[in-house]
Amino acid sequence: MLLQLRLATGTDRARDLSRELSRDLHSPPLASLAPLAPLAPLAKLQTRRRVRLTRFLQVKADLLDGSRCAWTDQVRLRHVGTDCVLSVVLSARSASGAVLSAGSSRETSRRSRLTWDLARQISRDLDRSESGGSAGDDSAREEARSAPPFLRRKTSRSASRSTFLVEQDDEMVEVIPTSDLTSELSLFELVPQYQATKGHVGLLQLMRIRHVVTGYWLH
Amino acid sequence: MSDDFLHIGDFITVYDDVSDGYVGAHGISSNQVAMREVSDPLHPKLVAKEAVFVLLQQHNYASYRQMRSFLEREGLSAHAALSDPRYRQLCDAVDSERAHNRQEFNQTCGREVRYGMIVQLQQESSHKYLSVSRQPAELNADGRRVVLDAEAAESAWVRIMPRLRVHSEGEKVHVGDPVTLEHVQTGLRLMVDQRLPDGRCEVIATQQALTGFKLNLFRLHDDDASAHDTLLGSQPVRPVPKRKPLRLGMQVLTPAPPPPLHPSPHRCDSSTRRPRVISASTESASRRALPRT
Numbered sequence: 001m002l003l004q005l006r007l008a009t010g011t012d013r014a015r016d017l018s019r020e021l022s023r024d025l026h027s028p029p030l031a032s033l034a035p036l037a038p039l040a041p042l043a044k045l046q047t048r049r050r051v052r053l054t055r056f057l058q059v060k061a062d063l064l065d066g067s068r069c070a071w072t073d074q075v076r077l078r079h080v081g082t083d084c085v086l087s088v089v090l091s092a093r094s095a096s097g098a099v100l101s102a103g104s105s106r107e108t109s110r111r112s113r114l115t116w117d118l119a120r121q122i123s124r125d126l127d128r129s130e131s132g133g134s135a136g137d138d139s140a141r142e143e144a145r146s147a148p149p150f151l152r153r154k155t156s157r158s159a160s161r162s163t164f165l166v167e168q169d170d171e172m173v174e175v176i177p178t179s180d181l182t183s184e185l186s187l188f189e190l191v192p193q194y195q196a197t198k199g200h201v202g203l204l205q206l207m208r209i210r211h212v213v214t215g216y217w218l219h
Numbered sequence: 220m221s222d223d224f225l226h227i228g229d230f231i232t233v234y235d236d237v238s239d240g241y242v243g244a245h246g247i248s249s250n251q252v253a254m255r256e257v258s259d260p261l262h263p264k265l266v267a268k269e270a271v272f273v274l275l276q277q278h279n280y281a282s283y284r285q286m287r288s289f290l291e292r293e294g295l296s297a298h299a300a301l302s303d304p305r306y307r308q309l310c311d312a313v314d315s316e317r318a319h320n321r322q323e324f325n326q327t328c329g330r331e332v333r334y335g336m337i338v339q340l341q342q343e344s345s346h347k348y349l350s351v352s353r354q355p356a357e358l359n360a361d362g363r364r365v366v367l368d369a370e371a372a373e374s375a376w377v378r379i380m381p382r383l384r385v386h387s388e389g390e391k392v393h394v395g396d397p398v399t400l401e402h403v404q405t406g407l408r409l410m411v412d413q414r415l416p417d418g419r420c421e422v423i424a425t426q427q428a429l430t431g432f433k434l435n436l437f438r439l440h441d442d443d444a445s446a447h448d449t450l451l452g453s454q455p456v457r458p459v460p461k462r463k464p465l466r467l468g469m470q471v472l473t474p475a476p477p478p479p480l481h482p483s484p485h486r487c488d489s490s491t492r493r494p495r496v497i498s499a500s501t502e503s504a505s506r507r508a509l510p511r512t
Contacts (some may be wrong), residue, residue: 007451029344053466053468053469054457054466054467054468055455055457056455056456056457056458057453057454057455057456058450058451058452058454058455058456059267059453060452060453061416062439063263063266063267064241064266064267064270064437065437065452066230066267066437066438066442066451066452066453066454067437067438067439067442067451067452068442068449068451068452069449069450069451069452073452075452077458079469080455081469082263082469103439128279142427174511177469178384179264181263181264184262200449201448201449201450202448202449202450203448203449203450203456204448206461209458219405
C-alpha cells in the first residue's frame with residue numbers, strides 16, 4: 001500500500017502544505033490540518049480528536065537522533081495520543097485455520113511455526129503454479145522451501161508469484177500498539193515507491209512501510 | 220560546514236558520561252532540572268521531550284530589566300500597571316527587544332560555538348530556558364537550584380568552559396567534548412548531585428563543580444531550517460494512504476464495565492483501558508459531516 005507522510009503539526013507551514021496537498025486528486029484534503037477557529041464548537045471537538053488519533057511521532061531507532069531521515073534508516077511510529085508504538089505480534093493463520101500468536105517469551109518457537117506454515121503453503125503454491133510450466137527451477141524451489149519467507153520472495157520469478165498468492169491467502173501479521181519503545185519488533189523501514197529514489201525521505205514522496213523483522217508490508 | 224563542531228541553533232543534549240544520563244526537565248509539571256539515567260525505565264519514553272535543548276546566542280535583556288525594576292519600584296503587579304503609560308512604553312520596548320533578539324538569532328544561526336562564549340540553552344519542548352534560581356538546592360544547601368524558566372532573562376546566560384586542559388578559550392567546541400557550564404551571573408558551575416525521590420539526580424550550581432558534561436548533537440541547525448520537504452527524526456507525521464481516504468489511527472478503548480453484582484466503592488481498573496490500532500475508515504463520512512471552511 002502506498003503511503004505519504006504528512007506533517008501533523010499545527011504550524012502555518014503545515015497548513016500551507018495541507019492546502020497544497022488538497023489539490024491532489026488522488027488524496028483527500030487535509031481537513032484535520034485546517035485552521036480550527038472558524039468551525040463550530042462540536043465540529044472543532046471532533047476535528048481535534050481526529051487530529052490526536054491520527055498523529056504519530058516518527059522516531060528513529062536511536063531515540064536521540066533528530067536529524068533528517070534517510071531511506072535506509074529504521075524508524076518507529078509512536079502514537080502521540082496513547083504514547084504507544086506500532087509493533088508486530090508474530091501470528092499467522094495456519095493451514096488448519098488455527099491462529100498462531102507469538103509473545104515475547106515463546107517468540108522463537110512460534111516464529112519457527114510461522115515459518116513452517118508459510119513454507120508449506122509456498123511449496124504447495126509452487127507445485128500448483130509449476131505443474132504445467134517449466135521444470136528447470138528445482139533448485140530455486142528447494143531454496144524457497146528452506147529460506148525464511150521474506151527472503152524466499154527473491155529466489156525466483158515463480159517464487160515471487162507464489163508469495164503473492166500466499167499474501168492473498170490472508171497470511172498477515174497483526175500490528176499492535178505496545179509501550180516498549182526499544183523492541184526490535186517495532187522497527188519499520190520506509191521504502192520508496194521508485195527504487196531510484198535516494199537520499200532523504202521527502203514528506204510528499206510515496207512510500208511503503210515494511211516491518212524490519214518479518215519483512216512484511218503495512219497494509 | 221563541518222558537523223563536528225557545535226553551532227548556534229543546533230539541537231543538543233547535555234550528557235553526563237559518569238552517571239550515564241541526560242540532563243532535562245519536564246518543563247510543564249515540574250521545572251526542576253535533573254539528570255535521568257539511561258537505565259531508568261522512563262528514559263526511552265521521556266528523553267526526547269526532556270533532554271533536547273536549543274543552543275541560542277546571548278540575548279539582550281536591558282528593556283526587560285527596566286520593566287522589572289519599574290514594577291518593583293512602584294510595587295505594582297503587571298496587570299495593575301497596564302494603565303500606566305510609562306509601563307506601556309516599557310512593554311513596547313520589551314517587544315522590540317525580543318524581535319531584535321530573534322533577528323539576531325537568525326543572523327548568528329550556524330556560527331560555531333567557541334569556548335568562553337556565552338550561550339543560552341532553551342528546552343525544545345517547553346521553550347523555557349535553563350537557568351539558576353536564587354533558591355537553594357533541594358538536597359544540598361551549598362548549591363543553588365537549576366530550573367527551567369521562561370522569563371529567566373540574564374540568569375539564563377551560561378558560559379561554555381573547557382573541562383580538559385588541552386582545550387583553551389577561543390577554540391571551537393567539538394560535539395562530545397567534555398565541558399563545564401558556568402553560570403554567568405553567579406560564577407557557579409553546574410554539576411550532578413544527589414538522587415531525588417523520583418529517581419533522577421539533581422542538577423545544582425555550585426562552586427566546586429566536578430561534573431563534566433558532553434554536548435551531543437540531536438539535530439543540526441540547518442536540518443531544521445531545511446525541513447520544509449524532508450522528514451526529521453521525532454517529527455509528528457500522519458501516514459496517509461495514497462488511493463484510499465483513510466488514516467492510520469489509534470484510540471484507547473474503554474469497554475463498558477459489567478454491572479456490579481454487589482455495590483462496591485468506586486474503583487478504576489486501568490487494565491481495561493488499552494490502545495488499539497484502528498484505520499479511520501469513516502474519515503470521508505466524518506469529513507462530510509464537518510462544515511468546510
